[in-house]
Amino acid sequence: MTSYFVRRFLLIVPTFIGVTVLVFVLTRLVPGGPIERMLQEAAMAGGDFAEATSGYDGLGGSALSDDQIAELEAYYGFDKPVLVSYVEWLGKVLVLDLGTSTRYNDPVWDTIKERFPISIFYGVATLILTYGVCIPLGIVKAIRHKTAFDNVSSALVFFGYAIPNYVVGIGLLALFAAHLEWFPLGGFVSDDFYALSGFGKVVDVLWHATLPLLAYTAGSFAVMTMLMKNSLMDNLAAEYVRTAIAKGMNFRRAVFNHALRNSLIPIATSFGSNISLILTGSFLIEKIFNIDGFGLLGFESLVERDYPVVMGILVISALLFLIGNILSDICVALVDPRVRFGSGESAQ
Template structure:
């Protein structure tokens, strides 16, 4: 295991370097002068001379007056010392901003992922158990609808129906102002109530994907010889489906879970923007909108690390679930 982790770490180093360079180059290729954008955000002087001095001061403060390759070298040097830079838009260190928002995004993303995986696996197993039956046809039709509905449209419709018309759930934010005074349980209930609409929106598409993948994988697995052997031994359907078949059928689903981890931030950008959820997705949207380069580079960098770490965890889970798979050191 240790040798495997060392080898994967060595493989990641050039990949991380390439990602950092690519992100830096793509952001720098965006049109417009960063110093002028920052000056406009902070309030540019009416005098042309003062405005010019202000822009030059910002270029010097943020290192924009040096050649691009030197800026890239300084950026990589700071990353080695875990210095993510400073956000001019929020007037705070980037590391502090990310630390404040990562919990909200993790809560939203992991809750929706858990709901989608649990529901999708269960529905997929049931559809495979009664393949081509009424339940299978009904669930397949419903999942096709969930798969085709645009996420942003669904979010807006849930806001209009359950937030504005029926007023069952809050439509923005993570908690009500002053709810902390009621204690921990009051705060937990309030956050859970605010989670309902964004989690439901984020889980709908993934639920359809996991259901279809689980069903297809279970149908193939149930044709294997060891399943027929288990049936001949007189084992119950519950044991056959959930203990024997599902263990091998779940492997493709794990691949989709790993892929969803990589898409976690991308999906949460839309949801957090619609529902004003104070997470990394909303922070990313603000960084793009305001050309906050340091903040955007750091979020992209951490997202790439998350994807690579997830791939390692996925390989380990594969080896644990399937004895035929070995981790090559």
């Protein structure tokens, strides 16, 4: 099994190179970029709109001379063939240098790092809410299959699932923040956050987080709740549960000691990918609630052609995704003794 995981870790290297090459080449192929943006800004600063529009062509008659443009191209590495600059970029990444943001002129790593607290907070909170609600709810629904509770909760989770989360966000914002004024209109913390006491800070964060969290999670209950419910029902009908009861065990203990662990196996298959939660954040929800998270950063860096940031986010998310998959496999191997990766001994 160890050799299997070593092989999986080694496979990260070619996958990572494939992903980054693809995106790196794309950033060269699509029109627009830091130089065009700079030309535009220079033209705008000159106040001459006619020149600004010609600046879009990136050629003669612009605010910058050809020499200056060539200098800029050299500065950004656009003067070299794409694969050469890719190798240069990769060399820097290997020594943990993600480059400098063309928009903020700050190191990319610092720009990304700033968003971590917000994204980790929402990621962990969403994770706890989703697992904390779905697993118990699925268990109760499985045991009370076809009762009123089961039917009503199914209707609710599917209702949440059917509505796009940004619509939920706008609805919550309009009702509870704008109309009833129970919650703030947006932001991660209040303006006077640093003046608050320790407990006041916690309350302030939670107060701001309530509506965005509801918007994030409203749609995420359905899948895992139904997965948990169906998986537990399958296992409750399994013969080994009957064996346990035939031994003299009561139903509750048979459910928790025998059926539950088996029914968690399908849920474990996706558990490792939670490592990516530090990069979570839907740009629409962040936009609606005015939260400075990863969704917004990723989206804005794309719109602004801030390619070092785009590539920086890609590096981190690709790595986390690849490692998350391996972690999921490890989780499955931990909960299911029949799973033996890579050796001749096969599961039945």
